[in-house]
Every structure is written in structure tokens, then in C-alpha cells.
Amino acid sequence: VKVLLAQLSEVLEGTIEGKYAIPAFNVYGYEDAKPIVEAAEELQVPVILATNIVALEYMPMSTLSKILIDMAEKSSVPVVVHLDHGKDYNTIVQALYCGYSSVMYDGSQLPLEQNIKNTKEIVKLAKSLGISVEGEIGSVGYSDPNLGIKGFFTDPNETRIFFEETGVDAVAVSVGTVHRMEKQTANIDFNLIEEIEKVIPVPLVMHGSTGIPNRDLQKIAKTKFGKVNIGTAIRQAFGYKLRDEMNKNPEIYDRLELFKEPMKTIKNVALEKMKLLNLENYHSIKVNEEVYK
Ligand SMILES: [Zn+2]
Secondary structure: OOOOOOOOOHHHHHHOOOOOOEEEEEEOOHHHHHHEEEEEEHHHOOOEEEHHHHHHHHHHHHHHHHHHHHHHHHHOOOOEEEEEEEEHHHHHHHHHHHHOEEEEEEEOOHHHHHHHHHHHHHHHHHHOOEEEEEEOOOOOOOOOOOOOOOOEEHHHHHHHHHHHHHOOOEEEEOOOOOOOOOOOOOOHHHHHHHHHHOOOOOOOEEHHHHOOOOHHHHHOOOEEEEEEOOOOHHHHHHHHHHHHHHHHOOOOOHHHHHHHHHHHHHHHHHHHHHHHOOOOOOHHHHHHHHOOO
């Protein structure tokens, strides 16, 4: 495996100081990935393109990864191509084979010991290829109860044990969000975040961040959260705008025409989230680092 893309641990390195956080957007193809990379290029900041299970039910990993990796390689900013919620060893191996520069192993539904054991195996494999690993402790649930994934808050002590045993590069924790929320009504437990921060020296990962109110996103960027996952907000931006376009222009049948405005809307949403996560600080920090060298 040739590692050409930006590594998760690389782009998250600067986030631990609490000056900014980097969004990881769940994308499903060209139409959403392209405007997100454009947003990152406009601000000249890193971004993470994430592939989740839903995307892989739609398109084979070998196809989607080629689109995303090609875009990442051509980009003028660091773009991490990340596998989101890898549930088993084979999926992770497939992602590494396809060239993902970062993988998440999600053993959150397993007992702590089993989660640690499995995550350790993934870390050993991925690290041998120079690839970063995100693990999960506690569980961010889903707004749809039929999915059968139970959510529960992260225990700081378990998080410490999990990190020390596995050596993951980033830790996903559950502190009040739920996946696929349609409104920004999540109730974030900032006291719990403080407790977790005391025991974890690596960047934290927030899942289900569409549901986080803007003012709390800004607060989260100031904590050890370095990676903030956003999926639904992007899907909403595209879907609602597409419906608008079709209603306004009933005579247009060409998807290339119909996708133009929805793609612009995605870029705007990506820019808005990047700004809320204080990513504009990215440059001042880089400049300072160079001054002190
Ligand atoms: Zn997630």
C-alpha cells in the first residue's frame, strides 16, 4: 500500500490545543464530495471525507474509494479519506486495500474487553501500513430505534483503559449526540467532556454532529474534540435544494443542470460548519508554528 494521502493523525495534530476542529463529512459520491473539497480549498484548510455503511450499500467500496482518493490527490489541501464505522476485520482490510488513509473500527456494541481486543488487532494491522485508527467507547445511538443500536454515554474511566490498551489515534465518545438528528437540538454534556479530556491525550471524535446547536459547535471546537462528523446536514442541503430546483424548473430533465444549485448549497453548508469549528484559526496557528521554528 502506497500512502499518499493526508493521515488522520497528521491533520488532527493541531486540534488538541482547542483552537479549531476538523469536520468529517459523510459523502456518497461525486456530487457531495466535490463541493466539500472546494469549500476546504476556499479556506485552505484540511477536510475529511468519510464513507459509511449506507454509502457502501449504494456503491462498492472499490468504486467510491477511487472517486474520493482521486479527488483527494488532486486537491490543494490535505484531504483524509476515512472509513466510518468499520464493524469487522474484513471491512477494515478491504478499506486498507482500497487506499483509505484512515479507518474507524467501531466495537462500541461489544463488551469493553472484546472492544479492546478487536481494536488492538486493527491498530496493529493499520499502524504497520502507517494508517491512523479511530476507536469508539460508549455508544452514539441513532434517531431510528429500528436500527437496534443502543446509545449510552461514555465512561471516562473506561475511556482511559481503552486508550491505554489500544493506542488508537483518535477516540469517538458519546456525550449527548445521536446519529441522523434532523434538528440542532442535541444536549451536550460539557461536564462529561471535561472529565474525558483529563484522561485522554489524543483528539476526541464527535459523531452525530448535525444535531449540535451552532453555539455548542463553537464550544466543542475549543475542547479536545478534533474530528466532528457531519452527515445529515449535507444530505438535507442537497435533498431540499434539489426538490426546490425540480419544482421551479419542471421542464428540466438533465441531472447535470438539476445538481448545480444543490452542489452549491452543499459547499455553503460545508463552509458554514468549517467556520463554526473555528477552522479559520488553522492559518494563524500554522504561521505561528513557522515563526517559532
Ligand atoms: Zn457515527
